[in-house]
Amino acid sequence: MKNKIILIGGSAGSFSVVTQILTELPKNFRIPIVLCLHRLKHVRSGFAEALSLKSANPVVEPYDKDRIEEGKIYIAPANYHLYIEAHKHFALSTEESINHSRPSIDVTFVSAATVYKENVIGIILSGANNDGAYGIKRVKDFGGFTIVQNPEECQVNTMSVSAIRIMKPDCIFSSDEIIKYLIDINNKIYFSK
Numbered sequence: 001m002k003n004k005i006i007l008i009g010g011s012a013g014s015f016s017v018v019t020q021i022l023t024e025l026p027k028n029f030r031i032p033i034v035l036c037l038h039r040l041k042h043v044r045s046g047f048a049e050a051l052s053l054k055s056a057n058p059v060v061e062p063y064d065k066d067r068i069e070e071g072k073i074y075i076a077p078a079n080y081h082l083y084i085e086a087h088k089h090f091a092l093s094t095e096e097s098i099n100h101s102r103p104s105i106d107v108t109f110v111s112a113a114t115v116y117k118e119n120v121i122g123i124i125l126s127g128a129n130n131d132g133a134y135g136i137k138r139v140k141d142f143g144g145f146t147i148v149q150n151p152e153e154c155q156v157n158t159m160s161v162s163a164i165r166i167m168k169p170d171c172i173f174s175s176d177e178i179i180k181y182l183i184d185i186n187n188k189i190y191f192s193k
Contacts, residue, residue: 003119004031004189005068005084006182007112009105009135011038011127013155017175018125019054022073024179027056030190031121031182032068035075036082036108038101038127048075062090076103084112099131109135113142120144121185123178124169127159137167147171147178 010018014037039047051073052059059073068074068088076082082103083091098104105124109132113120122139124132126149140146146169151157153174163169173181 003116004121004185005112005116005119006031006033006121006123007036007109007139008033008123008125009036009109009127009132009159010125011101011105011129011131011156011159013126013128016155017149017178019051020175021179021182022051022055022057022059025055025057025182025186028190029057029183029186030070031186032070033073034068034082034084034108034112035073036103036105036132037075038103038105038131039078047078051075062092064090064092066090076108079103081107083107084115086115088115099129101129101131105132106135110138113139113144116142116144118143121147121182123147123149124160124163125149126154126156128156129158130162132159133162133166136163136169140167140169145170147173147181149178150174 048059048061061077062074081093085091120139122136148160148163148169151160
């Protein structure tokens with residue numbers, strides 16, 4: 001049960017939600033989080049640093065072949081696809097864009113679902129295209145737990161509506177409900193007696 005991983009995908013309108021999530025997660029948050037967010041291709045620095053200022057936990061851009069560790073928040077580097085490989089390592093790729101996106105949420109979610117199977121918690125946030133819909137469906141297909149941000153709350157709801165259209169998420173949550181769930185599941189796994 002301690003082999004869980006949390007995947008969060010988002011695009012337009014998701015930065016404020018991600019910032020809220022990272023701000024409210026406690027310092028003892030242990031489940032690794034992988035953020036796959038659409039971002040400007042040519043802005044290589046500053047994004048992880050900006051999120052680090054809001055987070056009690058370390059936020060890093062992984063290098064190719066870095067091992068996934070508890071207690072860290074990883075963000076897909078600009079202009080790279082982020083794969084999760086067997087033995088829980090990252091792989092970076094400059095393959096063609098998928099859904100007009102690199103990093104592609106689908107790439108990260110599908111690769112993680114293949115490795116972590118039922119131990120994935122997949123979350124889709126606000127966004128302006130359908131990247132992530134297929135990926136979160138694969139998380140569900142492999143037995144993972146799926147959450148989609150409530151489309152009524154999203155700044156741009158195309159991404160969450162696309163996900164809901166092709167699969168039935170386990171939960172459709174507001175950002176506050178997402179945060180509460182993440183804190184509760186972390187406490188249940190690591191701190192319950």
